[in-house]
Amino acid sequence: MSQYQVKPGPEAFLPPSAASMGIVLPDPGECHIEGRIAPEEEGYEYAARKLLGAKVPTLFPGPLVLWKWNEKAAKKAAAIRALSEAIPARLIPMADYRPKYPKIDPEAEINPNHPNLTIWHNKIDVCIFIGVHCHQANLALKIIRGGTDCFTMAMCAQAGHEDACLSFRDIGVESIMKLMDAVNKLKKEGVKSQAVPFKQISMNRKGRVD
C-alpha cells in the first residue's frame, strides 16, 4: 500500500481522517510534513518557505492565545504578533467555537464548524493554527482539507495533528520564535514574500478601526 500523504485538498466532502490512513503523530523533537515524520528543525524551514511562498499566508490564533489565561499565553500572543509581522501574514482569530453561521464575518473571523468560509473568502493558501483546542483544530483541519486547496499547519502545544499538512508538537514561545528565525533567515538569503499587499484588520468595541 502506498503511503498516504496529507496534501492540501480539496480531497472530498468527507475526507478520511489522516490517522485512519496510517499517518502517525510525531514523537517529541519531531514534526510531520505531509505525513512524513521529520526532525523539528526541517519543519521550521519547510513551514517558513511555505509561508513566504504564499499569496495569502494567514495565522489563526485560537482562544488559548487570544485570552490572557496567564503570562505564558500573553507571551505566546506577543510572539505570534511578531511572527505575523516578520512574514508578513494576516491574523484572523478563532475567538471561540460557537457555530456562528451565517452571521460570521469571514474576512475577520474563522470558526471551526465552517472554516472553509474564511479560507474561500480570503483566498487563503497557507495557514497556521495556533492556540486552538485540539478537538476543534482536528475538526477544522479536516473540513479545510475536504473543501479547499489551503496548505494547513498546526503549531500544537500537545501531541500534534495528523490532519494538518504539517504539524509541530509541544510548541511554546521558543518554537514560535524558531519559526520566525527561519523566516528571517530565508529572507536574508533572498527569498521574498509573495504575499499580496494587505492591511491587518483592527477592531475595538465599536467595530473596525481604520
Add this chain to the structure above:
Amino acid sequence: MSKEKITLCEDLADIMPPEYHELVATATYGKEDRGWKDIGNSKELIEQHSLCAGCPESIAFRYILASLPNPEDTVFVGSTGCTSLVFPHVAVQNIHSLFGNQNAIASGLKRTLKCRFPDVEKDVVVLAGDGATVDIGLDMTMQSWFRQEKFTTICFDNELYANTGGQESGLMQKGFVAKMAPAGKTFDKVRLPEIAREAGCHYVALLTVSKPNRVERAIRNAVYIARELGPTYVQLYTPCILEIGKQSMEGLDEMKDAESIGGRFVMKEYMTDEAKKMIEDREAEEKAKRKAAKGKKPVSA
C-alpha cells in the same frame, strides 16, 4: 472573583471582533450583585441561541445565566437534547455529557475541582431536559442525591423528548398525546420534586420561567446551598411550544396560566432547616451590606 480572567492578550486584542471587547468591558463577570436586571444593560453571557423562536427554554437560559452568582468559576454539565444546542453559545465553561450521564459527570467534576482548586469556590450546575434527568439518567440523578454530591441539578421540564420529535417522558402528564407517542400516556407525571426531597436534596424548587426574579432567587438559593450543604434541585416548566401547538409569542402565556392558582405549576419550594438558616443569614448579610453602601454614598449638592 476577578474580571482578570476574561481579559484579552494585549498583543492580539485588536484582531478580536467587537463582541469580545464588549464581553470584557461590560459583562457582569466579577460583579457580586449581578442578576436578571442586568439583562439588556450588560453584555449577556448568552445572546444568540439555536432553539425554536420563542422557546421557553431560551428564556430560562437567559435568566439562569444572569442569575449565576459566580459565572467565572461555574461549570455547566449538559446532556443531549434541545438544551445542548445552546451550550456552544454560552460564555460559561461547559461540558457535554453522554445522554443521561450528566449527574455522574458532575459528581466527578465537582470532586476533582475541589481537589484541584481547594481555595476557590467552583460551582457545578447540571442542566438537562426531563428525558435526561428523569428517564434515561434517573439512576445517575438519584445516586448523586443519595451520595450528597454538592452541586445543583436543573431540569428543563418540557414534558417530553423534544429534540427527537416528541416521545413520551416520565414528566409528561397522564393522557397527553405527542407526535411520537400517539397512544397517549397511561400513567401520572413522575413527582420528581418530592422524590428529590426524599432522596436528600437540601433545596427543591418547582416553577415556571415567566418571572425572572423568581428564577433568580431559586437559582441563587440552589447554588449557594449546594456549595455548603449538598445536592439541590430546580425543576423549571419550559413548555415545548412546538409540541403543544403554540406560536412563538404564546410560551409566556402558557407558563403564566400554568402557575396561576389551581394550575399545574404553582411555585413550590422546599428547603431543609439548615438551608433555610443559611439563606436567611446570607440575606441578612447582603441587606446589611447594601445599607452600609447606601450610607457611604456621597450626598450630591
